[in-house]
Amino acid sequence: ADGTIKLGLVAPMSGPNARYGAFSMHGAELAVKDINDAGGVNGMKIELLNADSQGTPVEGVSAARRLIDQDGVDFIIGDVSSSVTLAIQPVAEDAEVLLLNAASSNPKITYQAGVGGFKWTYRNYPTDENRALIVAKYAAEQRGFTKFAVLSVDSDYGRSAIAFTKKYLPDFKGEILSEDYYKEGEVDFRSVLAKIRDNGAQAIIMYGLADTTPIVARQMVELGIAGKVTLIGNGEFNTEKTIKSAPSALEGAVEAAAWLPQFDSPESKAFVEKFTATYNEAPNNHAYVHWDTVNLLAAAIKQAGSADKVKVRDALSKIKYKSPVGEVTFDDHNQARLPMILLQIENGKPSIKGAYTADIQYPAN
Amino acid sequence: MLSTIVEQTVNGIVTGSVYAIVAVGMTMIFGVLRAINFAHGEYYMLGTFGAWFAIDYLGLSYEASIVVGVLATIVVAYVVGQLVMRRMVGAPAESGVLTTLGIALILQNTIILVFGGGYKFFAGGYIEPVSILGFSLAQQRILILVVCLLVFIGLELMVSYTRLGMAMRAVSQNVECCGVVGIDVPQVVLRTFMLGAGLAALSGVLTAPVNVSVYGGMGELITFKTLPIIIMGGLGNVRGTFVAAMILGVAESLVATYVGLQFRDTVGFATLILMLMWRPHGLFSTQARF
Amino acid sequence: MAGNSNLSIRDLRAGYGNLDILNGVELDVPAGQFVALMGPNGAGKSTLLKTLYGMTTIKQGNIDWRGKNIAGSKSRAILGEGISFVPQGRCNFPVMTVDENLQMAAYTLRDARVKADRDYVYDLFPILKTRRATLAGNMSGGEQQLLEVAMAVLQRPKVLLVDEPSVGLSPAAIGIVFDELLRLHADGMTILLVEQNTKKAMEVAERAVILRLGKVIWDGLPKDITHDELGELFLTGKMRGETEAVH
Amino acid sequence: MSLTETAQQVRRRDLRIPLAAVLIVVALAAPFIGSRYITHSLIIALIFMLPAHGLNLLVGYTGLLSLAQAAFFGIGAYTAGLLAVAYGTPFYVNLIAAGAVSGALALPLGIPALRLRSTSFVMCTLGFVIIGQAIAKNWISLTRGDMGLSGIPKPYFELGPLSFTVSGTTNFYYLALIIGILATFAVWAIVRSPAGRNMVAIRENETLAESLGVPTWHYKLIVFMISAVFAGIGGCLYAYYLTVVSPLTFQMYYSTTMLIIVLGGGAGMISGTVFGSLLFVGLTEALRITPELRMIAYGFSLLVLVFWFKNGFAPLINRFWNAIGGAK
Amino acid sequence: MTAHLPLLEIKNLSKSYGAVKAVNDVSIHIDRGEIAGLIGPNGSGKSTFFDCSTGLAKPDAGTVVLDGQDITGWSLNRIAREGRMLRSFQKTVTFKSLDVEENLVIAGQMFTFPSIASTFGLGKMSRQRIEGLRERARELIKMAGLWDVRHQPAGNLSGGQQKLIQFASMLMPEPKLILLDEPMAGINPKIIERVVDTILYANKSLGVSLLVIEHNIDVVTSICRRVIVLDQGAKLVEGLPGDIIQDQRVREAYLGG
Ligand SMILES: Nc1ncnc2c1ncn2[C@@H]1O[C@H](COP(=O)(O)OP(=O)(O)OP(=O)(O)O)[C@@H](O)[C@H]1O
C-alpha cells in the first residue's frame, strides 16, 4: 500500500533468548515511533512488523518467509543470532528483499555479502576484528599488560573475537595463559577465576554477555582478585548496572564498544533519555543498534527519494550516514565502517579514550 | 596444587548444594508422578522473580523477599497442581513430558510478557566475602550450604517417618494400591508438588544474590542441570540426590579448573553416562524383581 | 429380607468406560454373612468387587450399605465406611519393606491398637515376620499374597471384599488363610470371597453366589449344589435337567 | 493397537481411495495453491517428519522414549553440510552418507544407552544432544566450531552425464515430498512386518517378549539405528534447506519438537506422525499472529492435547478413515 | 545317541539374595517325554529356580545342561529360541494392549522365522508364515475358551483369562521343554480340566516335556510321573506323586495338618 513502508523485525522474542530480543524490539519500536511522529519518511509512515525467531535458524527462516510472502515487507532487520542471520541471507537474496543486520557478529555474514555474493545483505554492526585489535593494542601499549587469560562467551561472538585477538597479540608481545569459554546462562566462575588468580594473568580478555559481566565481577571480588586483574574486551563493562554490581572489580576495565549510553553526543543522550522514559530501563547496546539501524534505513529511503527496494539498496551502498557516534559508510562487502569507541572505567565512570575506524581485511576467496 | 584441589572441592560442594535443593524437589515430584518435570527450573525462576519484585517494587529487605519469592511460587504451584498435575496421576510418561514442557513454556513466557524479556539485576543478599579455611567465599554461599544441610536433614526425616513422607513413597510405587489402603493420591501429589516447587524457589532466591542477573529464560538451564542429578541419585531417592548433586558439583568444578569451562555443562551428562555404565539403575536405586 | 440386610445391591450395571460388564446384579448380604462368589473366568466377579469398592464406572443401580447409597463414592470414602478390599493380582508397595507395607495398610487408622494388630499378624503368618525387612516386591508370589491378606486384616473392616486369596498359596498356607477368614467371620465380619478354588470356598462359606456374564445365576446354600452341578453352571449357565437358571 | 485394528477391518464400499487420491493431488498441487510461505511451511513439516518417523518407531512402537533425535539430526546435517561444502559431492550421495553416518554412530551410542531402562535411558539420550553440541563447538578443525557451516549449495544431482540442480522453494518442496513419501512407506513396511510386531511386544512387556524368544536387545539396537538413519536424512534436508549448520542444530528444542510431533499426532501410528508434523508446523505458524502470546498459547495447546486428546489425533483420523471405509 | 541322557540336567544350582539362600545346591533332571512336578511351601525357591534355569536371573553356582548342551549363562531369549525351552511366569503377564490373537502370534514368531533379518520381510513367505501362526493361535484360543474375547486387548481380560493366554502362548511354538509356574492359579475348575487335557495332549502327541510348579495338589498327582519337593531352597525329596503326598516331611512343610 502506498503511504506506508513495511519493515520486518526478526528477533528472539520468546524463550531464553528473549533477553536479547526484548531490547532489540524496543529500540526499533522507539525509532519507528519517532520517525512517524515526525511525519514519516518522505511522507510515508513506517509500519513495524515483529516476527519471533526464538534464536533458532528454522524459526528465523519461517519468520522471514512470513514477513516476505505474507506481509509483503521489502525491508527486514534481523537477527541477533548469527546462525539465524546466515540462514535468512539466502531467503532475502532469493526474494530480493533488503536484509539489514544490526547485531550479529559472525564475520562470514559480510564475507559472503556484497562482492562476496549476497547483494541484499547489509550489516550495520562492527566486526570483531577491529574491536579485538584496538583492545589488544590499548591493553599492551597503554596499560603494559603482557599476560592474559581468556574468559569469553562460548558463541561465534566470543570465539571469533578471541581468534582475532590471537592474531594480533603476538604483535604486542602478549601471551595467553589460560583459555575458557562459558555457556550462555553460566553462573559459576569461581573455578576459572581461581585458576586465573593462580596463573598470574594481568588481565582477563572477555568478550561476553552483558548479563554475565556482573556475575563475573562479583565473583572476582569474592576471590580477592578485584583490582588486581583487569577486565578487557567487551561485555557492557561500562553500564551503570554493571559497575554498581562490583565497583572494585570493574575499576580500570577496558572496553571497546560501538556505542555506550554515556557517549557524549546530543542524539545519543536524547535516545537514552527517551528510551529510559518509555521503557523504564536504560537502553543497552542491542537497543541502540536496532534504533540506529531503523534510522539508517530511513536515511537511505530519504536519500533514494523513494521506498523502492532497489533504489534504497543503491542509496545504502553510497550513503554517508551521520550516526550519533560518527559517520557510517558501507564497504564493497556491504559491511558498515563504524567508529569503535575505546573506554576505560575510572572512578566508577566510563571515560572515553578515543574512537577508531578501520577497514576490514577480507580473506581472499 | 593440593590447595587448589581442596579449594575447588569446596567450590564444588557449594555449587552442589544449590543443585541439591532444586533437584530434591524434582526427584520427589518424579517419585509421585513418574514424570520428569521439565518445568522444574521455572519454579526456580519464579522464586527469583518473586524476590526481585519484592525488593525492587515493594522495597522489602532480602530476608522478606525470600519469604515472598517462595510463597508466591507455592501459590503458583498450587494452581498448576490443582489444574494440571493432579490429573497426571497414572498417566504415561510421554504425556508427562508434553504437559510439563507446556507448563514451562507458559510460565516462562508469561513472566517475559509481564516483566519484559530483558535481564534484571538482583540487589539483595550477603555478598561480602569472608575467609574460611584460607579460601574466600561470599557469606551467601555459606548460607546456602547451611540451608541445604537443614533441608536435607528435614526431608530425610520427613520421608522416613511422617505420614506424608510414607504416603509419597507409596504413591510412587503403586497408585491402585493407595486407593486400597486409603491414601488420597491427588492430595499427596499436590502437596509434594508444592513442596518441590517451593524448594526450587528457595534455591533460586538463595542463589540470586550471587548469580545477580534475573531473566525469564533462566529456568531452562537449571532444569537441565538437575536432570542428570536425579537420575544419578536414583529417582525419588532423597539421600541419593544429595550425594549425586555433590558429585556433580565437584566434578564440574574440577573440570572447569583443569579442562576448561566450556566443557562444564557436558560434565553432568558425561558423568551420568559413565556412572550408568557401571550401575544402570543409578547410585542408590532399589528395585524389585520381575 | 431387605430390611435387615446390611449390604444390598440393586440392579447394578457397571463396567469399564463404555463397556458394561455387570448387567443388573441383585444381591443382598446380611450383616455378618460369609458369602462365596464364584463363576467362570471373565464372569465379572472381580468387576463386582471393584464396583463395590468404587473402582469402576457405574451406569445404573444402587449399592446400599447401612442405609446409605455408596454407589459412585470414591474408594477412600468407602474404606471410611468400613469396607476393605483385597484385589486380584499384586497389590502391595513393592519397594517398601514388609513392615512398612503393614504400616501403610493401617494408614487411615491412628490408634494404639495398630501396633498390637501388627504383632498379631506376624504371629499368624510367621513367614512374614522372618521377612519383615525384605522388600515386598522381592518376596515370592505366595508370600506377597499372604502379605496382602494381612494388610486387609489390619484395616479392621466391617465388610471384607477379598478376591482370590488362595492364588499362589501352598495348601498349608491356604489352610491358615481360610482359618483366619473364619475367625474374622466368627467375630462378626461380613465377608465377600471370590474364589476359583471352589472346593475350599464351599467348605468355609455360608452361602454361595454364582455369577455368569455379569449376572447372578444361582444363589443358595453350598450344600444344595454338587461339584458337578457347579461345573455345569460355569460352562453352560444351566443345571442338568433345568431349562432356566434359578434367580 | 494399530495392528489389531486393521486385522478387524472388513473392506466394503471404500471412500478411502478417492479421498487418498484427493490428498495426493492436494499434496502435489500445494505450491500452486498456497503462497511460497505455505510451501515453505510444508517443507519444514516434511523435514521434521523424517526424524519424527524414526522417533515414532522408537517411542510409539518399541516403547523407548528418546530425546537423542536432535543429536542424530545434527550429525546428519553436519555430514551432509561438510560433504557439500568441502567436497561438493552430489545431493543423493550426501543424503545417503548423512543417513549412514547417523545410523552408524547410533550403534556405539545405543549399546550403552539401551542397557538402561525408562527414565535413565531418556536422560542418557538427552546427554547425547548436549555432548553433541559440545563436540560441534569444540572440534573446530572438523566442524568449524561456532562459525558453523554456511553457504551450503542447492541440492545438486549428477547421474552419469545428467546433472541438475534443485533450486527454488517449489522444487525443494517436491524433493522433500518425494523423500517424505519414501520414508513414510519405509516405516509402514517396517511396522507391518513381523519385526514390527516384535517391537510392539517389547513396548508392551520386554521381559515377556524375551521369554518368548524375542532377542529384544538386538531389536532395540536395530530400531535405534533405524531411527537415527531417519533423523540423519532429515538433518541432511535441513542443512540443504537452511544452508546453515551450526552447533545450535544439536538443540533440545528440536528433540522436544520431534517428540511433540509424534505424541501430539499419536504415538504408534504412522498417520499420527504425518499429521503431527503438519499440526505442529501449522500451529506454531498460525500463532505468529500474536508474537507476544505465541509461546504461551503454544504451551496451552500442549496441555489441551494431553488432556483432551489423550492419544493424540491419530485415533480420530483412524476412526474417520475407517468410517469412510464403508460399514463393517 | 543322546537318547539315554536326560533332556534337562541341572546340577548344584544355588542362588542367594543377601542372607536368604533362595536356592541352595539343587540338582534335578527331566527326562525326555516326562511331566515332572515341582512343589514346595511359599518362598521355598521354586520360582527362583526357574529364573536361574532359564536365564532370567544369574545363578551363583551350578550348571544347566539342555539336551547335552551347556546353556548356563545364556540369555532368556536365547534359551527360548535356540534351546527351545520355554517358561511361563507366576505373575500374570501379557502384552496388554494387543489382542489375544496377536499375543499368541508373537509367541510363535521367533520360532517360525529363521533370523532377525527375515522378520523385517513383508513378502509372500513372510505372510504365509504369519497366516500359519494365526491358524494355530485360533485353535489354542478355542481350547482355552477365549474365542469370544479373542479380539479384546489382553489387558482388558480378567485375571484368569490372562493366565490362560500365558499358557496358550507356551504351546504356540513346538518346544522341547516347558517350565510352567502355577498355570492353574485362578483358573476355574472346568477350564482346569481342559488345561490338563491340553498338557497331556502336548506331552503325548507333540512329545513336549514339562516341569510344572503347581499348588493344586490334585492336578500335580494326576499329571506328574515324578514330583520334586523344595523346602527352604533345598531339595527335600523326590519321588512318585503317591509317595510324596504320604511323606511325613512333605506333609509338615507343605500340605499342612
Ligand atoms: N480393565 C478392563 N477394561 C475392559 N474390560 C475389562 C477390564 N477388566 C475386565 N474386563 C472384562 O470384564 C469381564 C469380567 O472381568 P472380571 O475381571 O470381573 O472377571 P472375573 O469374574 O473376576 O474372572 P477371573 O475369575 O478370571 O478373575 C471380562 O470379560 C473382561 O474382559
Ligand SMILES: Nc1ncnc2c1ncn2[C@@H]1O[C@H](COP(=O)(O)OP(=O)(O)OP(=O)(O)O)[C@@H](O)[C@H]1O
Ligand atoms: N530379588 C530378591 N531379593 C531378595 N529376596 C528374594 C529375591 N528373589 C527371591 N527372594 C526370596 O527368595 C525366596 C524364594 O522365592 P521364590 O519366589 O523362588 O519362592 P517360590 O517357591 O516360588 O514361592 P511361591 O510358591 O510363593 O511362589 C523367597 O523367600 C524370596 O523372599
Ligand SMILES: [Mg+2]
Ligand atoms: Mg477376577
Ligand SMILES: [Mg+2]
Ligand atoms: Mg513362585
